[in-house]
Every structure is written in structure tokens, then in C-alpha cells.
Amino acid sequence: MTDARLHAAAELIRSELHVDIGSDHAGLPVLLLRSGRVQRCIVVEKTPGPLETARQGLGSAGLLERCELRLGDGFGPLQPHELGSVSLTGLGARTMVRILERAPQPPGALVLQPNDDPGLLRRWAAAHGYWLVAERLVAGFWRYPVLRLEPHAGPDPAYLGLPPNAALRFGPHLLREQHPLLLEELQAQQQRLARLAAHGRAQVLQDLADVEAALAWLAHPSQA
Ligand SMILES: C[S@@+](CC[C@H](N)C(=O)[O-])C[C@H]1O[C@@H](n2cnc3c(N)ncnc32)[C@H](O)[C@@H]1O
Known part of the structure; x- marks a missing residue:
């Protein structure tokens, strides 16, 4: 195997x-x-x-x-x-x-x-x-x-300049290399969590904030 x-x-x-x-x-x-x-x-x-x-x-x-x-x-x-x-x-x-x-x-x-x-x-x-x-x-x-x-x-220098929660959750090296599978996963999670966020549960809101922080960093990595 x-x-x-x-x-x-x-x-x-x-x-x-x-x-x-x-x-x-x-x-x-x-x-x-x-x-x-x-x-x-x-x-x-x-x-x-x-x-x-x-x-x-x-x-x-x-x-x-x-x-x-x-x-x-x-x-x-x-x-x-x-x-x-x-x-x-x-x-x-x-x-x-x-x-x-x-x-x-x-x-x-x-x-x-x-x-x-x-x-x-x-x-x-x-x-x-x-x-x-x-x-x-x-x-x-x-x-x-x-x-x-x-x-x-x-x-750990891997986390320098990255949003800390998002990097711990999704991976500092994967974020830096703009990993295509990670991007796909973040976009899917953003859609799913945005629908659930209407109910206002704290964990969902935190998850959505982490996903959005990762996506924002990926959109403008040089600003970090
Ligand atoms: C799902 S299999 C994974 C097999 C292989 N490492 C892989 O990645 O395909 C998990 C194996 O870990 C063993 N295992 C679970 N807990 C363990 C422990 N505390 N010490 C030693 N082996 C353990 C189980 O017996 C099982 O054979």
C-alpha cells in the first residue's frame, strides 16, 4: 500500500x-x-x-x-x-x-x-x-x-509575516507556496462557512475569519 x-x-x-x-x-x-x-x-x-x-x-x-x-x-x-x-x-x-x-x-x-x-x-x-x-x-x-x-x-521562522491562526491551521509553507490544493480547499470552506455564519455560532465565525485571513494573505502575500 x-x-x-x-x-x-x-x-x-x-x-x-x-x-x-x-x-x-x-x-x-x-x-x-x-x-x-x-x-x-x-x-x-x-x-x-x-x-x-x-x-x-x-x-x-x-x-x-x-x-x-x-x-x-x-x-x-x-x-x-x-x-x-x-x-x-x-x-x-x-x-x-x-x-x-x-x-x-x-x-x-x-x-x-x-x-x-x-x-x-x-x-x-x-x-x-x-x-x-x-x-x-x-x-x-x-x-x-x-x-x-x-x-x-x-x-519558528516559517510563521514570520503570516496571519498566525491561519498559518497554524492551514500550514505556513503551503500558504507561501500558494499550494493549489490549499487554495481550492480554502475557497470551498469560505463558501460553506459563509452560509453557516448567518446563524452566528462563535466557532463558525472564528473558522470563517481564519479562512478569510488565509485567502487575504494569498491575494496579497508581499504586503505581509
Ligand atoms: C490506519 S493504520 C496506518 C498504517 C500506516 N502507517 C499508513 O499510514 O498507512 C494505523 C496503525 O497504527 C497502529 N497504532 C495505533 N496506535 C498505536 C500506538 N499507540 N502504538 C503503535 N501502533 C499504533 C494501529 O495498530 C494501526 O496498525
């Missing part, structure tokens, strides 16, 4: 050793090992069924020798020195935050592809000493954001 979102995640990873938490079919470790972006992989799965699926996927790709498979919850079966490069893909953002908050120490680099609410992860990154160094938006069943985070001191 190597769809576009996993290819996008793989392109943001390069490391001698990489850990993929919640691997299931092991699509991402297979891509990483085959392409040479990673020499060795540790796969972590919390349930035996998916761990077995991962073993089969890696076995049929002839990659088992370069992989260790470990049963456990999140960072539980990992040693601190193994946390240089870690990915979590295909999970909800809240589940990812719960897993990340139990890491024994901050991983050296994180590649995250949440199925929902990337804003939650951007906020988590900003509050935990990570900069968002790259992001992608990939078409699929939904639109999938992929984020690469690295630990750095001080405020």
Missing part, C-alpha cells in the same frame, strides 16, 4: 536508522528501505495482527533483514538512542499527540501525516520546541498534510 501520501512522507525522511510507529502494512518502511533513504528501520505496532502484516510486507519485499519489528505502544519498545528519525502516518492528530507526549525524550526529527487536524500538530510543535521545516499536501481520499518537524530553539 504505497499511495501518494506515503511517497510524500518518504521524501521528507533520510536517515541511517528510522523508526515507523503504527506501520501496519509497512508501506512506508518498504519505500524508505528500497529507495536507500534509510539503511535500517524499526517498526512498532501496538497489536499483533498489524505487526504480522508488516512482517509479511517486509518479507515479500525481501527487506526483513534490514528491519526490526517490535510489539508495543508508541515509544514504549524504543530506546532513547533510537529516536533520531521517527514517523507516524495514517493516524488521527489527537492519537499522534497522545503518543508524542509519552516519548522518553524529544525525537531528533518527526515526519507526521495525520488524517485530520494538522493544526493541532503544528500547535504541538510550536509549544514543544520544534520547527516545521517542510510540509506537503497530497491529494487522495482526503487531502493529506505531511509535516516534517525538527527541534530548534526560538520562534
Whole structure:
């Protein structure tokens, strides 16, 4: 199962050793090992069924020798020195935050592809000493954001000059590159929220304000 979102995640990873938490079919470790972006992989799965699926996927790709498979919850079966490069893909953002908050120490680099609410992860990154160094938006069943985070001191320069709420929500790099999928999504959300705004619910009004701030910045980026 190597769809576009996993290819996008793989392109943001390069490391001698990489850990993929919640691997299931092991699509991402297979891509990483085959392409040479990673020499060795540790796969972590919390349930035996998916761990077995991962073993089969890696076995049929002839990659088992370069992989260790470990049963456990999140960072539980990992040693601190193994946390240089870690990915979590295909999970909800809240589940990812719960897993990340139990890491024994901050991983050296994180590649995250949440199925929902990337804003939650951007906020988590900003509050935990990570900069968002790259992001992608990939078409699929939904639109999938992929984020690469690295630990750095001080405020993240990716957000400089951008409307803060809109950038946290929709992605500072995606805004700067005027990503066509993002523009499409913002226009669709603006239409939907403008219809709902007549009822005056606070959350709808806030959502609409964020969408309109993003669209206004996109229309006049040089004024920021
Ligand atoms: C929807 S699959 C995603 C598979 C793959 N990463 C992808 O992007 O296609 C989520 C997998 O994460 C595993 N998982 C969920 N929570 C986990 C945790 N706390 N620790 C390890 N694995 C977890 C589940 O067992 C499941 O196999």
C-alpha cells in the first residue's frame, strides 16, 4: 500500500536508522528501505495482527533483514538512542499527540501525516520546541498534510509575516507556496462557512475569519 501520501512522507525522511510507529502494512518502511533513504528501520505496532502484516510486507519485499519489528505502544519498545528519525502516518492528530507526549525524550526529527487536524500538530510543535521545516499536501481520499518537524530553539521562522491562526491551521509553507490544493480547499470552506455564519455560532465565525485571513494573505502575500 504505497499511495501518494506515503511517497510524500518518504521524501521528507533520510536517515541511517528510522523508526515507523503504527506501520501496519509497512508501506512506508518498504519505500524508505528500497529507495536507500534509510539503511535500517524499526517498526512498532501496538497489536499483533498489524505487526504480522508488516512482517509479511517486509518479507515479500525481501527487506526483513534490514528491519526490526517490535510489539508495543508508541515509544514504549524504543530506546532513547533510537529516536533520531521517527514517523507516524495514517493516524488521527489527537492519537499522534497522545503518543508524542509519552516519548522518553524529544525525537531528533518527526515526519507526521495525520488524517485530520494538522493544526493541532503544528500547535504541538510550536509549544514543544520544534520547527516545521517542510510540509506537503497530497491529494487522495482526503487531502493529506505531511509535516516534517525538527527541534530548534526560538520562534519558528516559517510563521514570520503570516496571519498566525491561519498559518497554524492551514500550514505556513503551503500558504507561501500558494499550494493549489490549499487554495481550492480554502475557497470551498469560505463558501460553506459563509452560509453557516448567518446563524452566528462563535466557532463558525472564528473558522470563517481564519479562512478569510488565509485567502487575504494569498491575494496579497508581499504586503505581509
Ligand atoms: C490506519 S493504520 C496506518 C498504517 C500506516 N502507517 C499508513 O499510514 O498507512 C494505523 C496503525 O497504527 C497502529 N497504532 C495505533 N496506535 C498505536 C500506538 N499507540 N502504538 C503503535 N501502533 C499504533 C494501529 O495498530 C494501526 O496498525
